[in-house]
Amino acid sequence: xxxxxxxxxxxxxxxxxxxxxxxxxxxxxxxxxxxxxxxxxxxxxxxxxxxxxxxxxxxxxxxxxxxxxxxxxxxxxxxxxxxxxxxxxxxxxxxxxxxxxxxxxxxxxxxxxxxxxxxxxxxxxxxxxxxxxxxxxxxxxxxxxxxxxxxxxxxxxxxxxxxxxxxxxxxxxxxxxxxxxxxxxxxxxxxxxxxxxxxxxxxxxxxxxxxxxxxxxxxxxxxxxxxxxxxxxxxxxxxxxxxxxxxxxxxxxxxxxxxxxxxxxxxxxxxxxxxxxxxxx
Amino acid sequence: xxxxxxxxxxxxxxxxxxxxxxxxxxxxxxxxxxxxxxxxxxxxxxxxxxxxxxxxxxxxxxxxxxxxxxxxxxxxxxxxxxxxxxxxxxxxxxxxxxxxxxxxxxxxxxxxxxxxxxxxxxxxxxxxxxxxxxxxxxxxxxxxxxxxxxxxxxxxxxxxxxxxxxxxxxxxxxxxxxxxxxxxxxxxxxxxxxxxxxxxxxxxxxxxxxxxxxxxxxxxxxxxxxxxxxxxxxxxxxxxxxx
Numbered sequence: 001x002x003x004x005x006x007x008x009x010x011x012x013x014x015x016x017x018x019x020x021x022x023x024x025x026x027x028x029x030x031x032x033x034x035x036x037x038x039x040x041x042x043x044x045x046x047x048x049x050x051x052x053x054x055x056x057x058x059x060x061x062x063x064x065x066x067x068x069x070x071x072x073x074x075x076x077x078x079x080x081x082x083x084x085x086x087x088x089x090x091x092x093x094x095x096x097x098x099x100x101x102x103x104x105x106x107x108x109x110x111x112x113x114x115x116x117x118x119x120x121x122x123x124x125x126x127x128x129x130x131x132x133x134x135x136x137x138x139x140x141x142x143x144x145x146x147x148x149x150x151x152x153x154x155x156x157x158x159x160x161x162x163x164x165x166x167x168x169x170x171x172x173x174x175x176x177x178x179x180x181x182x183x184x185x186x187x188x189x190x191x192x193x194x195x196x197x198x199x200x201x202x203x204x205x206x207x208x209x210x211x212x213x214x215x216x217x218x219x220x221x222x223x224x225x226x227x228x229x230x231x232x233x234x235x236x237x238x239x240x241x242x243x244x245x246x247x248x249x250x251x252x253x254x255x256x257x258x259x260x261x262x263x264x265x266x267x268x269x270x271x272x273x274x275x276x277x278x279x280x281x
Numbered sequence: 282x283x284x285x286x287x288x289x290x291x292x293x294x295x296x297x298x299x300x301x302x303x304x305x306x307x308x309x310x311x312x313x314x315x316x317x318x319x320x321x322x323x324x325x326x327x328x329x330x331x332x333x334x335x336x337x338x339x340x341x342x343x344x345x346x347x348x349x350x351x352x353x354x355x356x357x358x359x360x361x362x363x364x365x366x367x368x369x370x371x372x373x374x375x376x377x378x379x380x381x382x383x384x385x386x387x388x389x390x391x392x393x394x395x396x397x398x399x400x401x402x403x404x405x406x407x408x409x410x411x412x413x414x415x416x417x418x419x420x421x422x423x424x425x426x427x428x429x430x431x432x433x434x435x436x437x438x439x440x441x442x443x444x445x446x447x448x449x450x451x452x453x454x455x456x457x458x459x460x461x462x463x464x465x466x467x468x469x470x471x472x473x474x475x476x477x478x479x480x481x482x483x484x485x486x487x488x489x490x491x492x493x494x495x496x497x498x499x500x501x502x503x504x505x506x507x508x509x510x511x512x513x514x515x516x517x518x519x520x521x522x523x524x
Binding site for chain 2: 074075077078081101161162166180181182183187190191193194195196
């Protein structure tokens, strides 16, 4: 009897779930709106950027009506969990830690990270075109990291609060450098310009745009491009675990738009390079 | 709700209490030292003394504390002249920026509170003090300020409690006091409910202690002089009178 009841309950839940999936015609997507060119607020107060263009492209393919809302970074996952919106598209990397609370679509972008430092600190020269993956650290990688630690000793580094860069900086340099966490990339840049901090770690493409502005002239890249490890396989759409239908729909739409080059075009528009993921044939 | 998380995060957040208290008491002290002379200037009948102080309290009470903090922290940092001056030694540090903002803001409110108390002191008392030959400064120090302070103590206690909570704004400029630690913890656990609840409990505890302190101070200052040894004699005298 009890088992029958459970079955009936499960069946009714399933039906309810399916019905819900069929009903879905519109979703709300949260973005941060403070990390150009990924997503930011333009002078008219509208959310624009790579994430928003990709979101609109995917929604068109899924035949869903999408509304974007701006949400501060450190509340973006809790907000999804309490159903303030249905998806996160905010340059968010797919990580094991986040996967404990939410689920992700397949990656729609693969973006490296890099350290920047103020010019004139007397730092040793470094190869900024080198690439360092933090997955499977061997002896050679350890040596590179040790060199970085040596250069960053006693420096103050800024990171975005609850970002992977924060975790990486704490892990690699937390014992030799002072780490300050900011609630937005914009505030981090302000403190970098006013020389309160010596450098920072974050999305390479976000830095790149900053370095091209007048304020960014005083700052330069330092050390190799960083990826892997905590950053995981790339940037994905953050979704609630129970919304499997939506996750599948996003996966299909992303794959299709990577294959026909639509995603690559959007990436060229915002970043000047194609950072759409490489798919097996 | 996760009770274990609530308890463990309360313990973790407790390590932010020293910074919260340091910010509160340091800005309280600075605010008090500023407010006492300013409130006498503000209560003065001479326009050239009271108007500048009025302008100051008007600006600082009329704008949000968060805006003031951002202007001091992010705004002043953009000015090259300030960055190359000696002031930058203090202003580059988020702690001193917070202290400056909280002190100036708190002093504005405290000035107006004290001003009200000063103006409410009965003229008869001042005249009596003049009659016994006290100098103006002596009158202010011995008569006006003690009476004024007693009468505005409840309002002042209110201001102190507001200040405790205002220190949470320090978290917006990277300081890790109670609120700053909470936000850090939320970003690690994605559980804002339990963690901000724990932060609320800690603030409530601090406010509870401060309220108790001010209640005791009020009772002590406003109550009759403590004359324990004489209580019985007074009572006896009254009894004999009645007889």
